[in-house]
Amino acid sequence: MPTSASLALTSIAxxxxxxxxxxxxxxxxxxxxxxxxxxxxxxxxxxxxxxVFTGIAGAFYFHRKGSLDWTLARPVCVGAAPAGYAxxxxxxxxxxxxxxxxxxxxxxAVGIQTLxxxxxxxxxxxxxxxxxxxxxxxxxxxxxxFLSGLTGVGGPVLSVPLMVMCGxxxxxxxxxxQVLQTVxxxxxxxxxxxxADVDYGLAAFIGAFETVxxxxxxxxxxxxxxxxxxxxxxxxxxxxxxGFILRSL
Numbered sequence: 001m002p003t004s005a006s007l008a009l010t011s012i013a014x015x016x017x018x019x020x021x022x023x024x025x026x027x028x029x030x031x032x033x034x035x036x037x038x039x040x041x042x043x044x045x046x047x048x049x050x051x052v053f054t055g056i057a058g059a060f061y062f063h064r065k066g067s068l069d070w071t072l073a074r075p076v077c078v079g080a081a082p083a084g085y086a087x088x089x090x091x092x093x094x095x096x097x098x099x100x101x102x103x104x105x106x107x108x109a110v111g112i113q114t115l116x117x118x119x120x121x122x123x124x125x126x127x128x129x130x131x132x133x134x135x136x137x138x139x140x141x142x143x144x145x146f147l148s149g150l151t152g153v154g155g156p157v158l159s160v161p162l163m164v165m166c167g168x169x170x171x172x173x174x175x176x177x178q179v180l181q182t183v184x185x186x187x188x189x190x191x192x193x194x195x196a197d198v199d200y201g202l203a204a205f206i207g208a209f210e211t212v213x214x215x216x217x218x219x220x221x222x223x224x225x226x227x228x229x230x231x232x233x234x235x236x237x238x239x240x241x242x243g244f245i246l247r248s249l
Contacts, residue, residue, distance in 0.1 A: 015213020044152025079141025111237025
């Protein structure tokens with residue numbers, strides 16, 4: 001199969017996972033290293049830029065469906081904006097092997113948390129005080145934005161499990177994750193302008209097909225059982241994490 005067709009199909013599949021469960025963006029950097037023979041730094045920078053497109057599309061759809069709570073999205077994005085820039089800036093000073101290990105560990109951690117959550121794990125209650133809730137949401141934005149910029153994965157890969165752990169409904173968490181993805185990816189990409197050689201034509205190509213997948217996934221998640229999607233994605237995380245560890249050895 002030609003590389004362009006393989007990349008298009010891969011982008012649609014990754015976009016569908018992002019739109020359906022907010023989890024799946026971490027597949028793009030490894031996919032680019034395999035399909036395009038990119039080094040990991042370039043793959044992470046290119047991947048991060050494409051998530052600007054997917055985040056906008058996802059946020060638009062979730063907003064239209066009434067699944068996007070802007071009162072939650074705003075504090076999360078306040079934390080993610082500066083943290084995404086800082087993560088991308090720091091990532092260019094790290095050894096590729098270190099980044100590979102971080103990415104693999106991140107994938108495995110998300111897989112474990114997603115499977116544990118789908119098995120009926122107890123959610124942690126958010127503070128009742130409104131100010132404390134905002135602090136927690138800003139902290140979620142800082143953590144996810146920083147790691148998103150550092151590793152080139154989409155912000156929802158971490159924000160969705162964290163918000164679900166805090167007791168928010170999965171659709172609400174995914175909707176907030178779409179906005180977070182846009183802000184974190186844009187912030188990290190601004191930092192990458194100074195440090196990474198990004199192929200903008202390729203980014204537009206990938207982003208277009210990812211957007212198709214995101215919209216398809218977003219439509220699906222509003223119609224099917226979210227628990228099934230979480231179990232499937234959790235299993236994919238585990239497989240991908242183990243495979244990427246083996247590849248980076």
